[in-house]
Amino acid sequence: MALSDKKFLVAGAGKSGVGSVNLLLQAGAEVSLYDGNKELDLNALYEKIYDNKEIPVLLGEVTENAVKDYDLLVLSPGISVNAPIAKVFSNQGKPVWSEIELAYQVSKGKIAAITGTNGKTTTTALTGEIVKGYFDSTFVVGNIGTPYTSVALDTKDDSVIVAEISSFQLETIVDFCPQVCAVLNITPDHLDRHGTVEIYAQTKESIGKNQNENQVMVLNYEDDTTRAMAERAKGKVVFFSLHHKITEGVSLDNGTFIIEENGERIPVCTMEDIHLLGDHNYENILAAIAVSYYMGVPVKQIKEGIKRFHGVAHRIEYVDTVNGVAYYNDSKGTNTDAAIKGIQAMNRPTYLIGGGYDKKSPYDDWIEAFDGKVKELILMGVTAPKIAETAKKHGFENIVFVDSMEEAVSYAAGKAQNGDAVLLSPACASWGMFPNYEVRGDIFKECVKKLKEL
Helix, strand or coil: CCCHHHHEEEEECCCCHHHHHHHHHHHCCCCCCCEEECCCCHHHHHCHHHHHHCEEEEEECCCCHHHHCCCEEECCCCCCCCCHHHHHHHHHCCCEHHHHHHHHHHCCCCHHHECCCHHHHHHHHHHHHHCCCCCCCCCEEECCCCCCHHHHHHCCCCEEEEECCHHHHHCCCCCCCCCEEECCCCCCCCHHHHCHHHHHHHHHHHHHCCCCCCEEEEEEECCHHHHHHHHCCCCCCEEEEEECCCCCCEEEEEEEEEEEEECCEEEEHHHHHHCCCCCEEEEEEEHHHHHHHCCCHHHHHHHHHHHHHHCCCCCCCEEEECCCCEEEEEECCCHHHHHHHHHHHCCCCCCCEEECCCCCCHHHHHHHCCCCCCEEEECCCHHHHHHHHHHHHHCCCCEEEECCHHHHHHCCCCCCCCEEEEEEECCCECCCCCCCCCCCCHHHHHHHHHHCCC
16 A cells, blocks of 8 residues: 555554654655643654654544544554544544554565464564574564564565564454464453453454465464364464374474474474473463464574573563562563463462552452462552452452552562562553553562662
């Protein structure tokens, strides 16, 4: 599509929105920006805009008349398709794109796209590490930190884009079509936005809706929901499995990660080659192997990439040991399923810091996973009362409420003894108290650092 022929409105003044604006400006398109914040600092905004261009900005409520001259809306991930600005465009029969759709329209090369409730960041980072060791022009983008829009114009015909994709971004794809896509797992998440688990799963599944038989969809055989997606897949289905033998895909057999293809068993690496712990990470490795292999990376380079990879920040990240107490940052545990994996990885009595923004998920499974490991639950955020009520229902009474991360870490440090652990694994999003999970995790790490200075 020739973007220069269209008049665009980009919704959202955050990193993704600014990335979309800058891409459109560089592509020669006419573009304006919308944000619901009437108090937005325009001077600070223009400093981030390509060539410091003072583009038109619409703030607050927007009428149908105000946007009648625009051809297309680009939504940032944080803005729902049900938001008033999106409804205005859809009511007028005008296209609404996600920023990954925009980037896809102008980028070149092949895309490996990874989604799922949990494990996206680790799997994308590992796949990126593997792929960049073989392909000269590799871009690792998406939720992982670098917006796809910020690199789309730099891609070439031989480029490989490894993209972490969220359900929010998939709501408004049109032509987006990865060479290889993966759906890692589905557990209840973002129900405040999607409404039901079924709609959420359908949104995740749409990552492969434009594929053909020459493209590949990688699915988790262990997950009932993702396994069922095979029946509707447009591309070739490749499974990965932790506990079952796979005739076409990747599995773990007696400590060896194996590719099964056309009746041939191809060993990739063993447990001695990896630096990640826990079944959930073994699944991430299986998925990364599958995606990399079907993107064309030879087995030797896959193994080398796995050996180089030491994990990602904010995912059961060891921070430090202070006075015999080990501190772990699992701020990426933004839902109960991820937070359960955080607890399962602990091998010490644990003081658990949790709570945050309410995504309308139940907390019963999380509480049940404490399994005698959690000595005390330290809660903050709007979900604190709800979590406490659930915990008490399951017979867990050691609960304390705090108002800040600083207070949480200070309290835990005062109670924990030599040999204990303090784990930040909130089971909730960060919104409301922190801009994102990275900031939440960084503040936790800074608080731990200050303990050593006392």
